[in-house]
């Protein structure tokens with residue numbers, strides 16, 4: 344749907360709109376709703392009492408009130424509510440309002456009394472903007488509903504920030520949702536250029552010849568099987584003054600992963616257009632960063648390629664020479680991400696990044712370990728790891744620390760080359776082994792986020808429809824440009 348979220352200073356009952364939304368929790372009206380109730384001569388509370396509404400999360404009740412309507416919205420039990428409740432309420436609410444046919448509504452800023460006006464405004468606006476997301480580009484006759492939503496007694500700056508962040512998340516979702524025949528590596532390069540032009544960022548996109556000449560043999564080896572040539576994408580945000588620090592973001596950019604000659608079963612291939620979700624998160628983040636203008640320098644790197652089968656594709660047993668100089672024996676062509684990332688990480692390191700944060704849909708093993716809501720976090724530096732985890736917590740994304748167990752390192756030592764890209768027939772600890780492989784390519788503080796689980800949702804989820812989730816953008820933005828809302 345096309346949604347605009349507007350911040351207003353006035354109380355919910357002072358803003359004229361055909362629909363007014365008020366909350367209740369644990370069977371009781373919120374403070375704002377009570378004011379509305381008094382104005383209506385106790386009508387709202389009477390209905391709640393008589394119908395024995397408990398206020399399950401997302402439960403709604405539409406009531407006429409004079410010329411207008413009131414929508415009572417259940418926020419769930421009082422115990423256990425969090426800012427995530429407010430965010431999810433925002434997402435759910437926009438669907439309820441449009442389902443009822445309204446194009447404009449005013450809502451109270453739920454739980455501002457509990458979490459503070461700024462935090463509550465931010466969460467509600469972010470939830471509404473993320474919840475309203477749809478991907479209808481390829482529908483011949485899409486129905487696109489419109490909604491203008493006023494947040495009463497809300498914080499303007501908080502709503503502005505929510506708009507910037509949600510727009511970046513939705514941009515990342517769009518990239519993931521694009522079909523792979525459209526979003527080839529070259530097209531991803533074009534999108535990066537377009538983004539740089541719009542946002543005022545520096546950009547450079549290398550073609551296959553430049554990639555080969557630079558010595559990115561691991562990356563090129565993966566890419567060589569496709570008629571769609573690879574691209575190496577670099578974007579830079581520079582602050583006006585001397586940067587407080589220089590951070591590199593690296594995103595896995597496989598526009599499609601068939602597995603190569605270690606072919607995936609067709610079931611597992613169904614979601615493999617999402618194998619560039621790391622790249623999407625990184626590009627989305629750059630978009631928000633360009634608007635928020637933090638004082639650190641941020642450099643984004645994406646090695647974009649397609650993992651295909653053909654007469655020119657790489658084989659099992661091939662030895663590739665990475666940019667770092669280390670040689671890698673390919674024992675599984677489906678473990679391609681780490682090969683492309685190895686060269687991107689080496690490059691980021693050599694270009695002078697002080698720390699590297701890398702995001703990739705890297706292993707099915709990580710999904711087995713943590714399920715599809717939680718990303719695995721591997722770090723070679725405790726401080727940076729903690730920083731990322733805390734940013735994720737504040738941003739409302741779930742990441743969980745995993746060990747880079749040194750004892751397993753011997754499993755990626757090859758008999759023929761320096762390294763091998765998989766640890767043999769055993770599948771034990773697959774996510775850790777992949778992390779250890781990446782850690783071979785830099786001595787700088789590195790955080791690797793394995794987002795194979797949360798990057799893509801096969802079903803609608805509380806903050807959006809099935810498809811790309813845009814996972815990682817909120818965490819990275821919060822890390823690089825911490826929200827002033829938390830200082831309240």
Ligand code: BES
Nearest residue numbers: 675677678680704705706707708765795
């Ligand atoms: N892109 C996949 C990982 C993946 C799995 C992403 C599920 C999203 C959802 C990756 O390239 C891959 O195929 N990894 C292999 C590694 C194995 C061969 C060591 C895997 O996880 O099976």
Ligand code: ZN
Nearest residue numbers: 600677678679
């Ligand atoms: Zn793969």
Ligand code: ZN
Nearest residue numbers: 597600618680
């Ligand atoms: Zn992959």
